[in-house]
Amino acid sequence: MKTVTRIIEDQIHLYQIAHSERKEEKPGISVVTLSREPGSGGRIIAARLAEKLGIDIFHQEVIHEMAESAHVSEQLLETLDEKGLSTLEDWISSLVNKHYLWPDLYLQHLMKVIGTIGKHGRAVIVGRGANFILPPEKRFRLRIVAPQAWRINNVAKEYDISAEDAKRRVMRTESDRRAFIRKYFNAEIADPTNYDLVINTAVLAVDDAVKVISSALGLVECVFVG
Secondary structure: OOOHHHHHHHHHHHHHHHHHOOOOOOOOEOEEEEEEOOOOOHHHHHHHHHHHHOOEEEOHHHHHHHHHOHHHHHHHHOOOOHHHHHHHHHHHHHHHHHOOOOOOHHHHHHHHHHHHHHHHOOEEEEOOOHHHHOOHHHEEEEEEEOOHHHHHHHHHHHHOOOHHHHHHHHHHHHHHHHHHHHHHHOOOOOOHHHOOEEEEOOOOOHHHHHHHHHHHHHOOOEOOOO
16 A cells, blocks of 8 residues: 555656646536545545546545645645736635635645646545535546444444444534534535435445436536546
């Protein structure tokens, strides 16, 4: 398994190559953002979807590490041309003003990182409020959910822990994610109007969920489908 640092280095290298080749940005949806309840299988769905579509995947941990480093966020910005950089800066500025955000250093870097990934496109981004950062014409917003008891059972099996420990783990993670979105985006993570498609994995198995998402992407103007 690659380390987070190696994943980031490899991705920046790919973006640098794309920048040197001056590839034109295609119009249409180019990023899938995926928000998920703990234990719902969202991480697995994200990986299967990225594999099926042949696009990059950025898990929460990778995005967080990128946003934690001013050096990395600046490296990412350098992979954009002057027009792309200007468009990104204008969008971030309008986002801050429209939603009355008070961006600390972390949020500034986070918006630059996710915004740059959005400009390059062809990616699935898991977590970190990406659905609140990217412009509507560039992203398709997913939310993966399931009943709490079902998710607790999944976590207990995955980590070989008791149901009580699994419940504490699920509730703590839910609380942390809810607080993160409230703090940085003045929004409710569970509000279905913040998403384009919500899937209950207690009803749809992972493979079926991926098929439904792929079909939904085929109905909208998406650069990596069709």
